[in-house]
Amino acid sequence: MNRTAVDLLADNAGHARAFAGRFDEVQDGQQPEAVTVCCSDSRVLQDHVFGNDTPGRLFTCGNIGNRVVQRTDAGEAVSGDVLYPLAHAGTRTAVVVGHTGCGAVTAMYGALTGDFDADDEPAGIRHCVDLLAPHLEPGVDRLPDGLDDAEAVNRLVEYNVDRQVDHLLGSDDVPEETDVIGVVYDFQDVYGGERGEIHVINVDGERDPETLRAEHGAVADRIRRLWTY
Structure with missing residues (x-):
């Protein structure tokens, strides 16, 4: 076994020691507070960006481009891994997490x-x-x-998040009472503030920053967009 795998197992041993007592309430089922749809980029530490260390709190999905869409025989649909907690575990918050410098968006832009x-x-x-x-x-x-x-890619990162939010909001499979939030994780000093901060760009389809700040005053300082269109 190579050194990387050995090191991963050693790190897992530390995780197991730290988390041994944290599974008692979720061993037999889960009711996550939110489903997060993150890019699988190695620089995006999916649970860690929210400070999450509670098993059962977040249902975390990852893929390149933080997509909620999959193709089925019936056409495009909300991906099953995103839909599962909404349909079966009582989750009523969905967060689409894009990130600055996204390789998938860069490839798409290049294409x-x-x-x-x-x-x-x-x-x-x-x-x-x-x-x-x-x-x-x-x-x-x-x-x-x-x-x-x-600069073009980082604006398209926002555009991509918006489109994924729209797909969730437009799907009959997603419960109507689900709150859908679009955010961008910034580790490149693009938005200002601290590297690693998450910035809210979309709430239930609303994209205008001033409107969002007025409606969500508790997080007004975290609402920021690079562009509107």
Whole structure:
């Protein structure tokens, strides 16, 4: 077994010692407070970004591009891993977590602007890019003039989060009383504040920062967008 695997097991032993007494109330079932849909980028420590160390609190999903969409025989649908806690565990909060410098959005942007050829990628990666591209192509057309690639990508990160929020809100499979929140995790000093902060950009489809601050005063200082469209 290689050193990486050995180190992972050693770290798990420490985790087990620290968490041994924290599973008593959730050993036989779960009722998570929220489902989070994060990008699987290694720089996004999915539970840790919320300071979560409570088993059973968050139902955490991860994939490249923080997608809520999957393709089925009946067409596009909310991904089953996202939908499960909403449909079966009483969860009524869904949080879509994008992040600055997202590689999936960068690849999609490159594919749409001709700088990246998804056909050269393995089938699984092509599938992921193909799931994002149709939803984000209109965002490329709306980008302001004069942006460099990094600035364009970070605005499309927001656009992607918005589209995933819209898909959840528009699905008959998602309970109507579900609160759907879109956020961006910033580790690149793009939004200001501390690196590692999460910024709210969308609440139940509302994207205007001033409206959001007026409606959600308790978190007004965490509401920020790079662009509106």
